[in-house]
Amino acid sequence: MQTLAASFPVLTVMVLVPLAGALLLALIPPLRAQARAVGLLFSLATLGVGVWAATQFDVAQGSVIQLAETHSWIASMGVSWALGVNGLGLAMLLLAAFLTPIVLLASWGEVPADRQGLFTGLVLVLEAFVVVIFAARDVVLFYICFEAMLIPVYFLIGRFGGPNRRRAALKFLLYSLAGGLVMLIGVVALYVYGPGGEGAYLLDNLVGNINASTTVTRWIFVSFFIAFAIKAPMVPLHTWLPDTAEQATPGTSVLLIGVLDKIGTYGMITLVLPLFPEASRWAAPVVLVLAVIGILYGGLAAIGQDNLYRLISYTSISHFGFMVLGIFAGSSVAATGAMVYMVAHGLSIAGLYLVTGFLARRTST
Numbered sequence: 001m002q003t004l005a006a007s008f009p010v011l012t013v014m015v016l017v018p019l020a021g022a023l024l025l026a027l028i029p030p031l032r033a034q035a036r037a038v039g040l041l042f043s044l045a046t047l048g049v050g051v052w053a054a055t056q057f058d059v060a061q062g063s064v065i066q067l068a069e070t071h072s073w074i075a076s077m078g079v080s081w082a083l084g085v086n087g088l089g090l091a092m093l094l095l096a097a098f099l100t101p102i103v104l105l106a107s108w109g110e111v112p113a114d115r116q117g118l119f120t121g122l123v124l125v126l127e128a129f130v131v132v133i134f135a136a137r138d139v140v141l142f143y144i145c146f147e148a149m150l151i152p153v154y155f156l157i158g159r160f161g162g163p164n165r166r167r168a169a170l171k172f173l174l175y176s177l178a179g180g181l182v183m184l185i186g187v188v189a190l191y192v193y194g195p196g197g198e199g200a201y202l203l204d205n206l207v208g209n210i211n212a213s214t215t216v217t218r219w220i221f222v223s224f225f226i227a228f229a230i231k232a233p234m235v236p237l238h239t240w241l242p243d244t245a246e247q248a249t250p251g252t253s254v255l256l257i258g259v260l261d262k263i264g265t266y267g268m269i270t271l272v273l274p275l276f277p278e279a280s281r282w283a284a285p286v287v288l289v290l291a292v293i294g295i296l297y298g299g300l301a302a303i304g305q306d307n308l309y310r311l312i313s314y315t316s317i318s319h320f321g322f323m324v325l326g327i328f329a330g331s332s333v334a335a336t337g338a339m340v341y342m343v344a345h346g347l348s349i350a351g352l353y354l355v356t357g358f359l360a361r362r363t364s365t
Helices: 002-007 010-027 029-055 087-109 113-135 139-148 150-159 165-193 214-231 240-247 250-260 262-275 277-303 308-327 332-363
Strands: 066-074 079-085
Touching (some): 010 029, 010 066, 010 079, 010 087, 029 087, 079 139, 087 113, 087 250, 087 332, 113 250, 139 165, 139 262, 150 250, 165 214, 214 262, 250 262, 250 332, 262 277
Antiparallel strands (some): 066 079
């Protein structure tokens, strides 16, 4: 069994299964009438693959990258198709795989039958991108999917939801694109100051091998941190979240806040801290102050809301402040707490949005 686990590309399969479902819906129009069943089947299959992967994961070595697979992709740039997970990555994969079929089930009452094909296809494509992001061991691979996931999210918000959904979708897109463009500067800088050659963007090769001055390294850190702070979302880069959560369907909000926003804190843990340890310590005082401001602001702003969706989104801003506080506190115990918080928040926020959506349908508000 261990030999099979070592040779079988389980993480790549987790990417391909939802993509296959989306492709079938796109290429075979008659299937769209059964989009709900097709989406549920492929999302449950993805969850099944994820559970099997978890059985092959050595929990005692949870901090070590496991289930790894590496293949040269764009050799001229040193870009690889490199996947692998540690304990946090596996937990986030399972969270995404667990919530996706729940979101599809919830959409049965939220999305008209004639648009279920589009909604389901977008959710499956988004799930595939999320799997790559949480398993990527190559910075360019991470970045490509980090940006590509904006496409299905934009249409999930802009095509389904409240009357101001297009404005909310555009605001989300502009914030995310701005963060992505800033992060792109850092990605290019890693190629310039990194080890170069084959596997130039592999995290294992980059850690400890960025040959840049302290000032330059700190600026690269800032480029990554801003992108992840927008995604997290941290005050003062949070304003897209309440509008988006209010206009999106409850299912989309579950994916957006329960899973996608965790990419911000996940990126801080997986990319920022290992790649820029000195810069992380240098920026920690400012980051901690912003985290505390976010905790207080999110809680106080939530008190004044008369819309449940906005209330939940503001409480999430406060929760993310606690996560970032743990990540940059400089304590392994605090960092572990932040990781547990990420998973717990994903599950609890999913329940809150789904129950709120149910109440909104029952009361027609």
